[in-house]
Amino acid sequence: MYSFEPNEEQQMLVDAVGKYAANDLRPAAHEAEESRELPKKLIGKGWEIGLLQASTPEAYGGFGERSAVTGALAVEEMAFGDLAGAYAVMTPSLFATPILLAGSEEQKKQYLPEVVGGDWRPYTAALIEFAFDFDANALRTSATLDGGEYVLNGEKAYVPFAKGAEAILVYANLDGQTQGFIVPKDAAGLTVSEEREKLLGLNALPLYRVKLDGVKVPVSNRLGGEAGHDFEPILASMRVASASAALGVARASLEYATNYAKERQAFGVKIAQKQAVAFMLAEMATEIEAIRLLTWEAAWKLDTGKADAATEAYLAATGAADMAMMVTDRGVQVLGGHGYIREHPVEMFMRNGRGFAMLTGLAIV
Amino acid sequence: MTIEFEAPKPVVQMQTVLQTVAENMMRPVSREFDENEHSIPWSYIEFMHTAMKSMGGGNGLTPREDKPKEGAEKRPPIGYQLLAAQIEMLAWGDVGFYLITPGGGLGGAAVQAAGTPEQRAKFLARFAEEKPTYAAMCMTEAGAGSDTSAIRTKAVLDESTNEWVINGEKIFVTGGDKSFNAYEQLGKGFIVVWASIDPTAGRAGMRAFVVESGTPGVKVTKLEHKMGIRASDTAAISLVDARVPFDHILGSPTVEKTTTGFKGAMATFDATRPLVAASGIGVARAALEFLKEKLAENGVQIRYGLPRNKLTSVERDVIDMEIMVKSAWLMVLKAVWMADNKKPNALESSMSKVRAGDVTTKVTQKAVEILGPLGYSREFLLEKWFRDAKITDIYEGTGQINRLVVARQILGYSGSELR
Numbered sequence: 001m002y003s004f005e006p007n008e009e010q011q012m013l014v015d016a017v018g019k020y021a022a023n024d025l026r027p028a029a030h031e032a033e034e035s036r037e038l039p040k041k042l043i044g045k046g047w048e049i050g051l052l053q054a055s056t057p058e059a060y061g062g063f064g065e066r067s068a069v070t071g072a073l074a075v076e077e078m079a080f081g082d083l084a085g086a087y088a089v090m091t092p093s094l095f096a097t098p099i100l101l102a103g104s105e106e107q108k109k110q111y112l113p114e115v116v117g118g119d120w121r122p123y124t125a126a127l128i129e130f131a132f133d134f135d136a137n138a139l140r141t142s143a144t145l146d147g148g149e150y151v152l153n154g155e156k157a158y159v160p161f162a163k164g165a166e167a168i169l170v171y172a173n174l175d176g177q178t179q180g181f182i183v184p185k186d187a188a189g190l191t192v193s194e195e196r197e198k199l200l201g202l203n204a205l206p207l208y209r210v211k212l213d214g215v216k217v218p219v220s221n222r223l224g225g226e227a228g229h230d231f232e233p234i235l236a237s238m239r240v241a242s243a244s245a246a247l248g249v250a251r252a253s254l255e256y257a258t259n260y261a262k263e264r265q266a267f268g269v270k271i272a273q274k275q276a277v278a279f280m281l282a283e284m285a286t287e288i289e290a291i292r293l294l295t296w297e298a299a300w301k302l303d304t305g306k307a308d309a310a311t312e313a314y315l316a317a318t319g320a321a322d323m324a325m326m327v328t329d330r331g332v333q334v335l336g337g338h339g340y341i342r343e344h345p346v347e348m349f350m351r352n353g354r355g356f357a358m359l360t361g362l363a364i365v
Numbered sequence: 366m367t368i369e370f371e372a373p374k375p376v377v378q379m380q381t382v383l384q385t386v387a388e389n390m391m392r393p394v395s396r397e398f399d400e401n402e403h404s405i406p407w408s409y410i411e412f413m414h415t416a417m418k419s420m421g422g423g424n425g426l427t428p429r430e431d432k433p434k435e436g437a438e439k440r441p442p443i444g445y446q447l448l449a450a451q452i453e454m455l456a457w458g459d460v461g462f463y464l465i466t467p468g469g470g471l472g473g474a475a476v477q478a479a480g481t482p483e484q485r486a487k488f489l490a491r492f493a494e495e496k497p498t499y500a501a502m503c504m505t506e507a508g509a510g511s512d513t514s515a516i517r518t519k520a521v522l523d524e525s526t527n528e529w530v531i532n533g534e535k536i537f538v539t540g541g542d543k544s545f546n547a548y549e550q551l552g553k554g555f556i557v558v559w560a561s562i563d564p565t566a567g568r569a570g571m572r573a574f575v576v577e578s579g580t581p582g583v584k585v586t587k588l589e590h591k592m593g594i595r596a597s598d599t600a601a602i603s604l605v606d607a608r609v610p611f612d613h614i615l616g617s618p619t620v621e622k623t624t625t626g627f628k629g630a631m632a633t634f635d636a637t638r639p640l641v642a643a644s645g646i647g648v649a650r651a652a653l654e655f656l657k658e659k660l661a662e663n664g665v666q667i668r669y670g671l672p673r674n675k676l677t678s679v680e681r682d683v684i685d686m687e688i689m690v691k692s693a694w695l696m697v698l699k700a701v702w703m704a705d706n707k708k709p710n711a712l713e714s715s716m717s718k719v720r721a722g723d724v725t726t727k728v729t730q731k732a733v734e735i736l737g738p739l740g741y742s743r744e745f746l747l748e749k750w751f752r753d754a755k756i757t758d759i760y761e762g763t764g765q766i767n768r769l770v771v772a773r774q775i776l777g778y779s780g781s782e783l784r
Contacts, residue, residue, distance in 0.1 A: 322685075
């Protein structure tokens with residue numbers, strides 16, 4: 001059957017996340033972006049909603065089953081509040097969800113209860129590299145097997161909360177395949193940059209460069225154990241998350257611009273009563289809805305194990321990157337000069353909106 | 366409720382059957398009927414009528430009251446979903462042919478949406494009978510396109526005979542010829558004529574009337590020559606003192622201060638816009654598949670999954686086109702799913718039409734561009750699809766009119782607040 005409405009459980013989760021996004025994340029977003037800092041309490045409160053906990057089975061310390069569709073709904077809602085805050089709250093998922101999806105039984109038992117069991121703690125993952133043609137399926141960071149250990153060499157970029165992280169799931173190129181390796185915080189040869197990344201947007205999110213200089217991890221630290229894992233579903237889940245986050249940011253921009261246009265007076269009417277403005281809003285809404293359905297479908301295909309799930313996730317993420325740019329650009333345009341002033345959030349939405357084209361790997365459903 | 370994208374079994378079966386029809390009954394003669402405008406592909410018409418009858422009552426392409434068999438597991442209704450899938454596949458074959466698939470079409474849809482149960486029984490039964498039969502919608506006039514409140518056609522009640530007397534000129538009537546003119550191969554059809562019963566009342570005075578084929582005073586005065594969809598006739602119809610029985614009015618015969626009558630017309634559009642969108646997406650999918658096929662023949666493979674800056678320009682275009690076509694189709698599905706589940710869908714319906722209009726024109730235009738001299742040649746059907754596609758962004762409300770509907774919906778504005 002076709003069906004386009006969240007179930008009761010999903011709706012409850014969306015409502016809970018939505019409340020947090022509107023009442024906590026959004027009011028803090030401007031200050032966080034300007035000061036480049038997210039209050040710990042704010043992150044903790046988001047963590048307590050229990051997104052990751054709810055997608056981790058009881059056997060590993062959680063209380064539910066992972067669903068990409070539910071994840072997509074939650075990520076959109078969270079990112080609607082604030083992208084940096086959303087990514088921060090969900091950073092431990094970058095470490096835990098791949099283990100849940102592809103980890104060995106031993107890894108699940110060892111790490112998951114620890115991650116989901118207590119307060120929010122910085123468990124993270126490193127995928128992105130600082131190259132214009134960065135390709136998650138052709139990483140420059142290498143892994144080589146040497147006497148019963150994997151040796152990792154290379155440099156990772158945009159790694160959230162790398163400084164002080166309990167452990168980092170590092171993706172590296174092993175014989176042409178992208179594989180994950182669990183790197184503990186005290187591994188020799190692992191260096192986290194002093195300086196944080198300075199970016200076009202996402203300034204509240206602490207992102208770091210991570211150097212791996214002959215870092216050695218035991219074979220058992222390879223994601224999935226000795227046999228390794230298939231990277232495709234992990235990347236697809238990241239793409240669905242990226243698309244969902246893009247939807248949240250775009251929706252935030254549309255909502256703000258819509259409200260503004262209904263207030264702002266010009267030539268004797270509200271500017272929303274002018275077709276030139278109204279049409280922009282209509283197109284933004286249409287674009288968002290189109291990509292949302294594509295994203296939901298990709299998520300549903302992941303959940304149901306359809307053969308073309310990965311391609312669909314790719315299409316959704318690709319479409320979402322364009323959608324987010326288009327929508328957030330127009331969000332600024334609707335506000336005119338005021339849109340360019342940082343007191344209004346639309347310019348931040350626009351700067352954050354550009355990131356979806358290159359920042360897959362900062363969230364996962 | 367839940368979020369799910371599994372095509373219902375009846376939809377999948379229907380698609381399989383209709384793909385065969387499209388491949389065998391439509392594509393091979395597509396070119397012929399494009400080049401011989403106003404000739405009628407009788408073999409397709411007769412085949413479709415017989416096939417639809419044998420498949421389930423043969424009510425043409427109208428959403429069926431979908432009653433699960435006794436004892437069968439209860440499932441939500443899928444009438445509009447099935448219809449959208451049928452239309453998409455037929456349009457994938459040839460959208461002009463799809464438009465002349467026998468049945469009630471937009472005229473039947475108007476009766477379905479705005480008629481009483483008695484009127485439905487009286488006017489819609491004919492589509493299941495022996496001969497293929499048509500109905501059409503007469504809304505547009507030379508001076509009234511999307512602005513339907515500017516309709517000049519008048520209907521006056523002659524109390525002595527209890528008949529409505531209709532006068533006016535209608536244009537752009539899709540299927541007007543086959544619905545009104547007598548053909549020995551066809552059953553007796555009708556046209557649904559929009560007219561004002563009180564010109565001082567504006568939209569509140571607007572009503573639809575069922576005018577039977579052959580009614581005296583009514584004449585098809587012209588068949589248009591068009592850019593595309595040439596297998597489908599587009600008629601101009603004049604009504605001079607045309608008399609129809611009192612009970613052929615759809616909706617209330619008296620004018621209140623409300624715009625219920627007009628809203629009846631608009632409700633029809635909520636139901637039909639996603640279906641028109643579906644027909645456009647069929648054309649777009651045909652163009653996209655043809656493009657990929659030709660590229661593959663020439664050794665060009667699309668490398669999904671690569672970062673965009675590693676893709677060739679052609680790959681980027683094809684991937685963008687796929688995103689467009691897939692997402693536009695999902696918007697149609699959501700709109701018709703809402704219709705099936707009796708959820709108000711004015712917003713989703715118009716959104717799906719906006720998107721389909723954009724996507725269908727862009728995708729066909731890009732496909733012609735990418736294939737260069739092959740794309741422009743009449744040796745292939747692609748150039749025809751380019752011409753056929755354009756109508757998607759025009760009929761059943763232009764892209765602009767639908768943007769207006771979408772904007773009013775999201776802004777919570779009335780027609781007077783956002784003109």
